[in-house]
Amino acid sequence: MTVTLADVAARAQVSPATVSRVLNGNYPVAASTRERVLRAVDDLDYVLNGPASSLAAATSDLVGILVNDIADPFFGIMAAAIQSEIGGPGGRAGGERLGVVCNTGGSPERELTYLTLLQRQRAAAVVLTGGAVEDAPHAAAVAAKLRKLGDAGTQVVLCGRPPAPDAPEAIALTFDxxxxxxxxxxxxxxxxxxxxxxxxxxxxxxxxxxxxxxxxxxxxxxxxxxxxxxxxxxxxxxxxxxxxxxxxxxxxxxxxxxxxxxxxxxxxxxxxxxxxxxxxxxxxxxxxxxxxxxxxxxxxxxxxxxxPLSEAGARAGRIAMGREEPPPGGIATVRGELMVRGSTGVPRA
Amino acid sequence: MTVTLADVAARAQVSPATVSRVLNGNYPVAASTRERVLRAVDDLDYVLNGPASSLAAATSDLVGILVNDIADPFFGIMAAAIQSEIGGPGGRAGGERLGVVCNTGGSPERELTYLTLLQRQRAAAVVLTGGAVEDAPHAAAVAAKLRKLGDAGTQVVLCGRPPAPDAPEAIALTFDxxxxxxxxxxxxxxxxxxxxxxxxxxxxxxxxxxxxxxxxxxxxxxxxxxxxxxxxxxxxxxxxxxxxxxxxxxxxxxxxxxxxxxxxxxxxxxxxxxxxxxxxxxxxxxxxxxxxxxxxxxxxxxxxxxxPLSEAGARAGRIAMGREEPPPGGIATVRGELMVRGSTGVPRA
DNA sequence: AACGTGACAGCAAGCGCTTTCTACACAAGA
DNA sequence: TCTTGTGTAGAAAGCGCTTGCTGTCACGTT
Incomplete structure (x- = not known):
């Protein structure tokens, strides 16, 4: 069978509680004990049981990223930037979060399905990228979900998407x-x-x-x-x-x-x-x-x-992780910059 | 507080066990009872607690997709194809799986980190895409992880990646x-x-x-x-x-x-x-x-x-979900096709 | 010498599900 | 009438972790 916390505890000759505390690093543990526990973890090749941990702690380390089309670099670039800020970078131990990108294919149903799935997983945060579908019932359904997610403690961020008036807790980084x-x-x-x-x-x-x-x-x-x-x-x-x-x-x-x-x-x-x-x-x-x-x-x-796809994504990621202040009012507009190159010129006579 | 199974059970005047069975549809339940339960679920807007469910059932509906660079369409296309086969498509109720793509950025450490995270989440399957890093210690570490994942019941599929001799349970779809x-x-x-x-x-x-x-x-x-x-x-x-x-x-x-x-x-x-x-x-x-x-x-x-990125990805996804026979020997080679176009011609004299 | 007071460690009660086993009712065969 | 099924529902024992609370011990303090 798989190794459990109890096995580690037994090997390190401490209680399961102590092992948990060493692993989470949120409670004082004597250095010698910690070392013993860590060694046992290593010896047994122990891997925490995520679901059990999430259940007991009522939190999860999942962060959802919804994109319309993962094969499109527009979304790929944003997703990469978001994920890079999520994977416990500046952070350290314990900050391991699983940034997961979900491909809706631009379908409203799939968008809703993914949101439900993430809600089910008690995701720590959700970032929705790209434009929204302008269908009143669907928009309402999404807003309702977002509100529910927010209520459940999930940080919701919109990146490159207009604000949702019906889901005010969602921070919005909108492209102009x-x-x-x-x-x-x-x-x-x-x-x-x-x-x-x-x-x-x-x-x-x-x-x-x-x-x-x-x-x-x-x-x-x-x-x-x-x-x-x-x-x-x-x-x-x-x-x-x-x-x-x-x-x-x-x-x-x-x-x-x-x-x-x-x-x-x-x-x-x-x-x-x-x-x-x-x-x-x-x-x-x-x-x-x-x-x-x-x-x-x-x-x-x-x-x-x-x-500025990458910059906006990174910012959204940081906000989702609570590592950056949300913009005042929860809404920020990100401007684009005109790049004049060879494909435009004066019209033919 | 959030709604639990017990709340639904109370409202439907049945036991929690029955609600669970209705939701999972894996046990006979009288039609009238089922209906009552479903109504209660709807009334209360109940959403299953994923971690609790995974813990109790010792399985999860997460499927991990590892890519080297999510901003690169090469990976985006494969990821999209894999995900499309994962999101309970031909399937129906209960088949809802969360296909999550993880961006390693080509870094061996991140690859290992993600694998551990997925192992922690008791992922149902893991698909690794794209080339592997040819560093002996790292390759061994990855192989060990894959073996452990396989032992834990996670289906491992390599897509566009050479077979890992040290992790024979991993099905490989290799590009030629x-x-x-x-x-x-x-x-x-x-x-x-x-x-x-x-x-x-x-x-x-x-x-x-x-x-x-x-x-x-x-x-x-x-x-x-x-x-x-x-x-x-x-x-x-x-x-x-x-x-x-x-x-x-x-x-x-x-x-x-x-x-x-x-x-x-x-x-x-x-x-x-x-x-x-x-x-x-x-x-x-x-x-x-x-x-x-x-x-x-x-x-x-x-x-x-x-x-054939899309085709290979789709196939990998199906294999991961157990909806397609793995190739004989667990290894298949996918060939490319030469596309001669305008950028090549006879050399200048 | 009696008494806080930290600093650690353990106990045990859950977290919200799933699932085995048991219970019951009713229909059918002996 | 008594047994054996058959179909459905419930009781309850966990799954593996976290955490509030309760010690325990070694030191200063009066």
Whole structure:
């Protein structure tokens, strides 16, 4: 059978209570005793029983990280940053926490399922990343869960996600998608573009909506008509960008710029333009969003809005672990930075 | 306080045992009783206490997925596939498992730490992805852990990782990195290249070594001298590819082809070549490995070896859940497929 | 010499489930 | 009518840990 605390206690000739205290280091134990216990632990190759420990102590060392798509570096980068702050880094013994990332695939049901699972595990904290689905019943269900988690002592942090008014205990680090989108389109307008295509993300998503709103705000500010035929929705992947671009071109071959929902989509757009025999940026300018690592390697390098994914994730991780003050009001907005590169230029004459 | 099984039992006017049986569905319960219990669960918004349940049942619904770098799509894609097979998909009630991905950052210590944490949680299964570190003591430590996990009833699966001879209970799905590397270099040699630079991954990694061995085997098969100055090691990121290429060019400006350890590195190589004023593939051919989604969008599109990441991950997930027969002998080799695209061509005259 | 007073260590009562074994009722076979 | 099933429910014994409380001993203090 597996080794238990009692076995260790017997070998070290102390009571189980003492072993527990040595292991948790939260109670004075004489140095000599401690050493004896530690040796016994080592000799027996003892590993604490997590469930038992969690049950007795009514806490757990699990920290959940929910992402929409783990295969997308956008989430991967944030998740990595969050996890790096969670795995008892600056911390020491006892600070071992299991940062677990859960892939919802953008599905509301799976999101809820994971939250329930984490609630069941009595997770120490939960970080939700990325945009939320804008479906009223679902949003309410999520908010209810978050509130319940909060009540049960789980720290809830939203990273790159708008605040949930119905779950006020959730700390929110929100990306300024609207502002970023606006800046990007302003940049293109500034170059002289007037016929801009927009490839939006999936509908009913906060990120999609906010970026699109920014785009439209820029158009409005310059009295450019927002022709609905110049906007196409699709998923956040290259294929969607490719197809959307073909569609936009079909609807209006005179486009001089394409703004994509994110960098991955922009890459697909570039591929479609290239196949259509159009040069970037001479014939058509292209812009992305996020500034993922590969964006600088596109040819030409992609103009985009850089989001401090890693920094935001690290901060979210620290807040989740209680190692950093939450922002005042529990809400902070993280701004993006316009990165002008080779994929945008003045429109053709 | 939080609602417990006993509360539900009281409300449904049955014993706790009955509630437990309804929830687990592993014991006959009269339909009327079941309904009453389910209503009570709903009314009280009851959520099972995971740790208590795991303790009593001596099992857990956690499945660990270890990856070297969660921000790298190579791992993200596999992790997504594994998780999709784990989250009780074909399955139904009770099949809810928490697939958790843990980011080791390629660090042996973190790998061991996570394994211990998972052992502590009595994980139902553990999937290790990607290459292993080739350090004898560490490999032994990992093997010992895996053996212990196996003894404790945890199913261990290696995905894209060579078998561990010292931990025979671990099922291994191994990528044929050696064969893929050989094919790639054969392709270049076939085009007429004789002076090939090789950008290898970090040293002391199985993946690095196997791909390099394949490359060298191809050189040897064609009586091409393997000049050690034509090989540079670096990390698996774009920056490493960029710098390594500069270094290779410095050492031998007459190179006609660069083979990179993976696609990300290849992208960095392309950037460096372009900055050096060299055209791809007219002046220098470039090849990658893995065929990540962005590789086809490189300009020119990257010649590479496609690894069935998603398929392998899904299979590993199914095996971990006991829903698919392990391969005979517990070991299967997954082959890559050479994808010839625009980044390779005949060498300049 | 009697008495705090720390500093440690142990006892034992749970934590909230699961599961074995037992109990009971009713139907069916002898 | 008595036994043997069959289907369902409960009692209760843990699972392996944590922790409040209760000693115990060795020292200063009066």
């Amino acid at each position: 998608n609207r502002g970023g989108g606006q800046q990007l389109t302003e940049h293109l307008i500034g170059l002289g573009h007037r016929r801009l295509g927009y490839i939006a993300g999936p509908e009913e998503r906060t990120t999609t909506r906010h970026r699109l709103e920014g785009h439209r705000a820029a158009l409005a500010a310059h009295d450019i008509e927002d022709d609905p035929r110049r906007t196409v929705h699709g998923r956040y992947d290259r294929r969607a960008g490719y197809e959307a671009t073909l569609e936009l071109l079909r609807r209006d071959p005179s486009l001089t710029a394409v703004v994509a929902a994110n960098d991955t989509v922009a890459l697909g757009a570039c591929a479609a333009l290239r196949e259509a025999g159009l040069r970037i940026p001479d014939d058509v300018s292209v812009a992305g969003f996020d500034d993922l690592p590969f964006s600088i390697d596109a040819v030409p390098a992609l103009t985009t809005v850089r989001l | 990195n050696r064969g893929g590397g050989q094919q790639l270099t054969e392709h270049l040699i076939g085009l007429g290249h004789r002076r090939l630079g090789y950008i290898a991954g970090p040293e002391e990694r199985t993946t690095t070594r196997h791909r390099l061995e394949g490359h060298r085997a191809a050189l040897a098969a064609h009586d091409i001298e393997d000049d050690p100055r034509r090989t540079v090691h670096g990390r698996y990121d774009r920056r490493a590819g960029y710098e390594a290429t500069l270094e290779l060019l410095r050492r031998d400006p007459s190179l006609t082809a660069v083979v990179a350890a993976n696609d990300t590195v290849a992208l960095g190589a392309c950037a460096a070549l372009r900055e050096a004023g060299l055209r791809i593939p007219d002046d220098v051919s470039v090849a990658g490995f893995d065929d990540l989604p962005f590789s086809i969008d490189a300009v020119p599109a990257l010649t590479t070896v496609r690894l």
